[in-house]
Structures are given as C-alpha cells and as structure tokens.
Amino acid sequence: IFEYNGSALVAMVGKNCFAIASDRRLGVQLQTIATDFQRIYKIHDKLFIGLAGLATDAQTLYQKLVFRHKLYQLREERDMKPQTFASLVSALLYEKRFGPFFCQPVIAGLGDEDKPFICTMDSIGAKELAKDFVVAGTASESLYGACEAMFKPDMEAEELFETISQALLSSVDRDCLSGWGGHVYVVTPTEVTERILKGRMD
Amino acid sequence: MKQQSNWSPYDNNGGTCVAIAGADYCVIAADTRMSTGYSILTRDYSKICQLAEKSVMASSGFQADVRALQKVLAARHLIYQHQHNKQMSCPAMAQLLSNTLYYKRFFPYYAFNVLGGLDNEGKGCVFTYDAVGSYERVGYSSQGSGSTLIMPFLDNQLKSPSPLLLPAQDAVTPLSEAEAIDLVKTCFASATERDIYTGDKLEIVVLNADGIRRDYMELRKD
Numbered sequence: 001i002f003e004y005n006g007s008a009l010v011a012m013v014g015k016n017c018f019a020i021a022s023d024r025r026l027g028v029q030l031q032t033i034a035t036d037f038q039r040i041y042k043i044h045d046k047l048f049i050g051l052a053g054l055a056t057d058a059q060t061l062y063q064k065l066v067f068r069h070k071l072y073q074l075r076e077e078r079d080m081k082p083q084t085f086a087s088l089v090s091a092l093l094y095e096k097r098f099g100p101f102f103c104q105p106v107i108a109g110l111g112d113e114d115k116p117f118i119c120t121m122d123s124i125g126a127k128e129l130a131k132d133f134v135v136a137g138t139a140s141e142s143l144y145g146a147c148e149a150m151f152k153p154d155m156e157a158e159e160l161f162e163t164i165s166q167a168l169l170s171s172v173d174r175d176c177l178s179g180w181g182g183h184v185y186v187v188t189p190t191e192v193t194e195r196i197l198k199g200r201m202d
Numbered sequence: 203m204k205q206q207s208n209w210s211p212y213d214n215n216g217g218t219c220v221a222i223a224g225a226d227y228c229v230i231a232a233d234t235r236m237s238t239g240y241s242i243l244t245r246d247y248s249k250i251c252q253l254a255e256k257s258v259m260a261s262s263g264f265q266a267d268v269r270a271l272q273k274v275l276a277a278r279h280l281i282y283q284h285q286h287n288k289q290m291s292c293p294a295m296a297q298l299l300s301n302t303l304y305y306k307r308f309f310p311y312y313a314f315n316v317l318g319g320l321d322n323e324g325k326g327c328v329f330t331y332d333a334v335g336s337y338e339r340v341g342y343s344s345q346g347s348g349s350t351l352i353m354p355f356l357d358n359q360l361k362s363p364s365p366l367l368l369p370a371q372d373a374v375t376p377l378s379e380a381e382a383i384d385l386v387k388t389c390f391a392s393a394t395e396r397d398i399y400t401g402d403k404l405e406i407v408v409l410n411a412d413g414i415r416r417d418y419m420e421l422r423k424d
Contacts, residue, residue, distance in 0.1 A: 145351025146358065148392035170358035174350070 001102050002123075004029060006177025007039060007052040007137035010147060010168055011108040011118045014160035017188040018116040020048050020108040021168045023139070024196075025180040026055055035180040035201070043069050044079040045192065047109035048185055049089070052137035053123065054102035061101050064092060082109030082117040086127060093125035100124050104136040114189040139178045142171035161186045161195070169199045212264050212312045213238055216399030217249055218348030219260035220386055221318035222360070223326030223341050227379045227410035230318040231386045232260040232346075233394070233421060235402040245402035245423065252414065254279055257295040257319040258407050262346030263333070264312035271311050274302055292319030296329040296337060303335030310334050314345035319409055326409075341375055348393035348400040355389060379408065387419055394421045 008023040026037035040050040041062050049065065051058035068088060072080050080088070086107050093101060100123045111117045120134040121127045128134065132151050135143035146167040155163060165184055172179040182197035219232040232249040235242060250260045251272045259275070261268040278298060282290050290298070296317055303311055315331040330343035342360050344352040360375050375382065383406060394401045404419040 141350040142354040144396040145348070145392060146354045148351070148395050149355040149388055150358075166358055167354075170354040173357060174354045 002053050003138050005055040008139035008172045008178035009050040009052045009106045009136040010143050011106050012133040012164045013116045013118055015154040015156055016114055017157045018108045019160045019164045019186045020050055021164050021182055021184040022050050023172050023178040024183055025178055047082050047085055050106040052104045057101040057103045061103055082111050086119050090121055090125035090127050097124055106134055106136050139171045139175035142174045146171045157186050157188050165197055173200055215265045216347050217262040218346035218393055218400045219262050219316045220344040220389055221316045221328040222382045223328040224375055224382055226324055228318040228326035229382045229386055229408050230258045230260050231404060231406040233400045234405055237399050248405055250405055250407050254295055255289040257292045258409060259315055259317045261313045261315045263314045267311040268313045271313050291322050292327050293321055300335040300337045307334050316343050316345050348397040351393045351396055352389045359385060
C-alpha cells in the first residue's frame with residue numbers, strides 16, 4: 001500500500017541551511033497520473049514537511065497539520081519550532097495506531113538560532129532524528145546508498161543543492177514508481193530557493 | 203486444515219558484490235560477511251571465485267548454491283580445456299554460466315552473480331545475472347543485499363554524461379584502475395553503513411594484462 005502511488009523524499013543538513021527534495025510523479029501502480037505532484041509543503045518560512053506514501057493520506061494529513069499549526073499560531077502568536085512540530089506529527093500519527101495513515105513524513109526546518117533540524121518517522125509516528133540526512137518513499141533504499149556516498153558535513157547552500165539533486169536523480173532512476181523530475185527547496189536563514197529539476201521523464 | 207510445509211530449501215546468506223570494467227582492467231569486489239537471519243556466521247568468507255584465467259565470478263545469495271554452482275562451472279571449464287586445449291574466454295564463460303543457471307529454471311540456484319574479466323581483445327567486461335540466468339554485458343554492476351544502495355551511486359559516477367538520452371553502448375569506464383578501486387571502496391563503505399548484511403572486510407580482485415591481484419580492506423564490523 002506504500003507502493004501504490006510511488007514517492008521519493010530526501011532532506012539533508014548543510015552549514016546553517018537545509019535542503020528538502022522530492023520527485024514529481026503521482027501514479028496509480030504502473031500508470032502515471034500526474035507529473036507535477038507536490039509532496040513537500042511549507043508550514044512556515046522555516047519549516048517544511050514532505051509526505052511520502054499513499055497520496056490521499058498525505059493530503060489529508062497535511063490538511064490536519066495546517067489546521068493544527070494555524071491554531072497554534074493564533075494561540076501562541078508565533079511559529080512552531082521544528083522539534084515541536086515533529087512531536088505534533090508523531091502524536092497525530094500514533095493516535096491512529098490501529099488504523100494508520102499510510103504516510104512517511106520527512107520534516108525539515110530551522111530551529112532556535114537557525115540551527116537546521118531534520119527528522120523522519122514511520123507511519124505510526126516513531127521519530128528518527130538524524131544529523132546528516134533522512135530519506136523516505138519507494139526509492140528509500142537507493143536514496144540511502146546515494147546519500148551515504150555523496151554526503152559531506154557542513155556544505156554551503158549551493159553545494160548542498162548539487163549534492164541533494166544528484167542523489168535524488170540517480171536514486172529515482174533506479175525506481176520505476178518515482179521520477180519525472182525533482183522538486184528541491186534549499187532553505188537558509190535569509191531565503192528559500194525553490195528549483196525544479198529535469199530528469200529522466202519516465 | 204491442510205498442513206502446509208514451512209521448510210524452505212533456501213536461505214539468504216547476505217552480502218554484496220560489485221564489478222567495474224575498465225579499458226584494460228576489471229575490478230571485482232565483494233564483502234566477506236556471511237550471515238543468516240540476524241546472526242553472523244563468519245566474518246571471513248570469500249564470495250569471489252576465479253573460474254578461468256580471465257574470468258572471475260562474485261556471487262551473493264545462498265552460499266551453498268553458490269558453492270555448487272562454482273563446482274559445476276569449474277568441472278565444465280576443465281572439460282573445455284581438455285577438448286579445446288585452451289582456457290575459456292570471458293564471454294564464453296558468461297554464456298556457460300547463463301546456461302547452467304537456466305538449466306535449473308524450476309528449482310533455481312539462489313545465486314546473484316556478477317562475472318568480471320577481460321575479453322579476447324583485453325578490454326574489461328562485466329556480465330550481470332539474475333537467479334535464472336538472464337544476463338547482459340554491462341560496464342559496471344552490483345548484486346546482493348547492498349545493490350539497491352550501490353547501483354544509483356555507480357550510475358551517477360560511471361554512466362555517460364548524457365543520461366537523458368538513450369543509454370550509451372559500450373559503457374566501459376574511462377576511469378583509471380586506481381580510481382575504479384577507490385570508487386569501489388567508497389561504495390562499500392557507504393553500503394556497510396546502511397545495510398546490516400554488508401561489512402567486516404572487503405575483498406577486491408583486479409584482473410589486468412599483468413595477471414590477477416587480490417587486495418583487502420577493513421569495513422565496519424557492526
């Protein structure tokens with residue numbers, strides 16, 4: 001069921017910045033339905049969440065999270081910290097422990113003092129904090145290999161963009177359910193750069 | 203209730219193999235860990251076997267089947283040498299391996315093979331197989347538990363610079379022998395981090411015009 005729509009998500013930490021990238025394919029098993037599907041959503045300027053797995057659950061979960069975050073903003077009059085947001089996602093997922101959302105989230109944000117934060121979790125909310133990179137989706141094994149080989153600590157934004165793009169494109173080329181280009185967000189304390197990658201269109 | 207048998211004749215001993223073909227050399231590498239389930243059986247098991255003067259096979263999967271396969275191929279090679287008074291060339295060995303695997307189509311050898319060597323012109327060649335003998339000559343390949351982690355990285359480093367067009371023929375890498383060995387070491391270091399069945403030690407075999415050479419590199423043991 002995790003392989004129904006196909007997805008590839010990766011987030012990497014750099015020097016005072018992070019990058020989060022996804023593929024753009026939406027399929028129904030072997031048929032491709034859309035080639036511009038958005039998997040990464042902005043919660044606020046310094047917090048992004050990508051949702052891999054079943055697309056309908058990803059969209060529903062995103063809507064619930066936006067709702068919860070907007071309430072938080074109204075009550076606390078500030079944006080949510082990434083660590084707090086990760087705990088929120090984890091709690092929401094575990095509420096459905098015996099009838100889960102078939103999603104694997106990847107959360108990336110800049111926390112206190114603009115320190116980059118990334119984490120992923122399984123479909124029932126088990127958090128995995130990492131210092132270097134996190135991956136999710138049908139191409140996750142390929143992504144693990146590619147990221148492990150290409151990652152260096154403390155990369156600047158430009159180099160981080162190149163690295164994450166190469167890792168994403170080569171990994172989705174080995175996975176038939178993900179691909180059709182890439183969507184990369186590079187976030188520094190001062191700006192957010194969104195770029196679309198052209199890859200093998202299959 | 204019909205009684206179902208839970209016994210399987212197969213087991214997976216894990217491990218990863220990689221081979222890269224160069225202009226006048228071939229690098230074949232495999233880790234030396236043999237495992238079953240979540241346990242390690244030994245840290246020092248060679249998955250690489252030299253079948254002929256210029257053909258070296260690395261196999262991951264069920265090592266009992268791999269051993270049996272190596273025995274069959276060695277015996278067939280000996281017969282060939284008696285009948286033709288020469289060593290088998292790598293492309294010939296490739297075909298023989300494919301036929302041997304397909305012979306057991308309905309009770310396969312659980313072996314995922316990569317055959318590397320030098321062809322008749324002295325150029326490096328790598329052949330990659332599935333468990334029932336479907337094979338292809340390629341410029342590089344990996345098989346085994348870490349192959350999904352290594353293959354995309356090899357694609358990125360070795361595929362010709364126009365991946366958006368149809369794949370280039372004759373993908374023999376322009377890298378030098380030392381660079382290829384370095385690349386293999388990087389691949390295994392990364393795969394060892396994320397794959398529990400890969401690790402302990404890396405055995406690298408290099409075939410070139412001067413002969414055959416074996417090197418070892420330590421990997422993480424956890």
